Every structure is written in C-alpha cells, then in structure tokens.
Amino acid sequence: MFEGTVFSVPRKRSQNGMSHGCVEVDTTNILFICGGAFSDLGKIVSERLHRCPFGFGTPIRHELGDYALTNALGQSGLLEEIENDDLIAYGLTPEFIGRLPIIVGLTHLTEDQLVQVLREPKNAIGKQYKKLFKMNDVKLHITENALRLIAKKAAVRETGARGLRSIMEGILTEAMFEVIPDDAGEGKEKIIVVLVDEESVGTPTRRGCGAKIFRDDGALELYVYQNNIRVPGLIQRPKCSIICRLCLLVAFSAAKLWVYHTFDCFSSIYAWIILILCKANIFTE
Numbered sequence: 357m358f359e360g361t362v363f364s365v366p367r368k369r370s371q372n373g374m375s376h377g378c379v380e381v382d383t384t385n386i387l388f389i390c391g392g393a394f395s396d397l398g399k400i401v402s403e404r405l406h407r408c409p410f411g412f413g414t415p416i417r418h419e420l421g422d423y424a425l426t427n428a429l430g431q432s433g434l435l436e437e438i439e440n441d442d443l444i445a446y447g448l449t450p451e452f453i454g455r456l457p458i459i460v461g462l463t464h465l466t467e468d469q470l471v472q473v474l475r476e477p478k479n480a481i482g483k484q485y486k487k488l489f490k491m492n493d494v495k496l497h498i499t500e501n502a503l504r505l506i507a508k509k510a511a512v513r514e515t516g517a518r519g520l521r522s523i524m525e526g527i528l529t530e531a532m533f534e535v536i537p538d539d540a541g542e543g544k545e546k547i548i549v550v551l552v553d554e555e556s557v558g559t560p561t562r563r564g565c566g567a568k569i570f571r572d573d574g575a576l577e578l579y580v581y582q583n584n585i586r587v588p589g590l591i592q593r594p595k596c597s598i599i600c601r602l603c604l605l606v607a608f609s610a611a612k613l614w615v616y617h618t619f620d621c622f623s624s625i626y627a628w629i630i631l632i633l634c635k636a637n638i639f640t641e
Contacts, residue, residue, distance in 0.1 A: 358455040360384035390456065398434040400442045405434075435461025465516055470507035473517045481520055485528060489550060492535045496528075497576070497587045498552045505557040512560040527556055531567040549576045553585060 357363065364378035438461045440453050453459075465473070474482050482498055489496040506527075510519040531550045549570040558564025570576045580587055 357383050358388055394446065397438070397442065397446055400445050401434045401438055404439075404442060405437065436463070437461075464511070464514070467504065467507045467511055470510055470517065470520065471503050474503050474506065474520060481524055485524060488532075489535065494535055494547050495549045496552070497549065499554070499585060499587055501554050502552045502557050505554060505560070509557070509560050523557075526566075527552055527564065528567050531569055534569055545571045547571055548573065551576060551579070551587070 360383050362380055362382045365381050366378050438459060440450075440459065443453050443459070444450055474480055477483075482503070486496045506520065506523050509523050510516065513519055515522075528550070531547070535547050535550075547569050551568045551570065553568065554564075556564045556567050568579070570579070576587075579585075
C-alpha cells in the first residue's frame with residue numbers, strides 16, 4: 357500500500373452486515389505519514405551513541421528543579437539522530453521500516469512555544485475560557501507570569517500542548533462552578549472578575565490555590581495595585597495617575613503663562629493667592 361497500488365475498499369455496510377460493493381483506491385499519489393510517541397526510544401539512541409546517563413556531570417533530581425524539563429529536551433535532542441536500526445531495536449519490523457524513506461524525530465515544544473499556543477491562535481485555550489466566562493458576564497484575566505508557569509508545568513509533565521487544557525481546567529474549575537447566571541435567583545452575590553496569577557497556578561511540582569474570584573467593583577484594581585501585578589487589558593493605576601499628573605501640570609503651567617502675559621493685573625493677584633496659601637500652610641502646621 358505504501359509503494360503504490362490499487363486496492364478495493366468496501367463501502368458502508370448495512371445493519372445486516374452486507375456491504376454494498378467496493379471502491380478502488382490508487383495509492384500512487386497518496387502521501388502516508390506515520391507518527392507516534394515511541395516512549396523510551398531515546399534510551400536506545402543513547403546506547404547506540406554511548407551516552408550513558410550516569411557519572412560525573414549528570415544532573416541530580418533534588419539539586420536541579422527543572423530536571424524533568426531538561427530531560428525532556430535532552431530526549432528530543434536524541435531523537436534528531438535516530439536511524440532505522442533504532443526503530444528495529446524498538447520492535448518495528450524491517451519490512452515496515454524499509455518502506456518509509458524519510459524518518460524525522462520531532463522535538464518537544466519549548467516554553468515560549470507553549471505560551472504562544474495559549475495566547476496567539478484564533479481558537480487559543482485562553483481565548484476559549486475568556487469567551488466561556490464572558491457568556492455569564494464575567495471577565496477573566498490571566499497574567500503573563502501565570503501563562504509562563506502553565507507552559508512550564510506542561511513541559512515538566514512532558515504532555516506538550518495537549519496538557520495545557522487539563523492544567524487550565526484544574527485552575528478554573530472552582531471558579532466555573534462559582535459563577536452564577538443572571539436567573540439563579542436573589543440572595544447570591546454575583547462574580548464580576550476572575551484572575552489567574554502565579555499563586556493560582558503554583559509551582560511546576562505543586563498545585564496552586566486556583567483562580568481568584570472578585571465580587572465587588574474595584575476589588576481587582578485594588579488587589580493589582582497592592583500586589584504590583586501587571587494584568588493585560590487592565591489599566592494600571594500607578595501609571596495612569598503619573599501620566600494624568602504630568603498632563604495636568606503641563607496644562608496648568610501653560611494656562612498660567614498665557615494669563616500672566618495676557619493680563620497685567622494677574623501678577624498682583626497671583627502674588628496675593630500665593631501669600632494666602634503660605635499663611636494657610638503655616639497656620640495648619
């Protein structure tokens with residue numbers, strides 16, 4: 357079938373098990389791509405290359421926190437040097453391997469690539485959860501550091517992009533159950549904003565506290581201001597206040613200069629106002 361031939365494929369069978377004829381398929385111009393996980397295949401490649409994972413310079417688990425991530429990247433690097441003999445030693449038949457002309461080993465996704473999967477595609481996982489919360493009029497914010505930790509967790513577990521959804525689900529499960537629809541009845545306080553930060557995700561080896569829920573207006577802004585957290589899509593108060601102060605200072609200075617040069621009596625009035633303010637300041641002190 358790989359080398360190009362014409363074979364018959366039965367049509368859809370009926371309920372009584374009888375087929376309605378066959379369809380001939382020519383595989384001459386069909387490209388077959390065979391893939392799989394092939395667990396521990398890197399060990400066979402390492403033995404062929406005489407790279408023993410023991411001895412001096414080998415990373416120790418309790419001394420290297422990112423051992424799992426380093427090990428995954430090392431295994432993916434070994435797969436780049438794979439040959440047909442390694443697959444035969446793994447258990448595949450030589451007849452099957454001989455009909456596959458090109459063999460390529462894929463590398464694990466890096467942390468930056470996993471962050472791109474969470475954020476950039478049109479149907480990214482982060483956008484899906486934001487849309488899900490938006491259906492109940494709830495805003496979902498995910499910090500940049502939280503995205504990095506989620507990607508690092510998936511890389512340590514060696515689950516790749518498939519493991520991102522399970523990690524996000526574990527973080528947001530409690531918040532999704534706490535979200536109350538508009539028709540849920542009175543007496544229950546509605547959630548306004550949900551935030552996922554570093555504490556919500558936790559470390560690569562430990563589970564976090566879950567998403568943070570805010571039910572009051574301005575509670576998220578106050579929490580962000582007190583903990584100095586950068587939230588995408590949220591105006592940060594410190595920067596906004598500094599910019600507003602600078603703009604007001606420039607506007608007042610320009611207005612003062614214009615009035616001072618336009619009206620001659622403004623200098624005496626300005627001096628009188630400054631004198632009153634100084635006396636008031638001395639009195640209050």
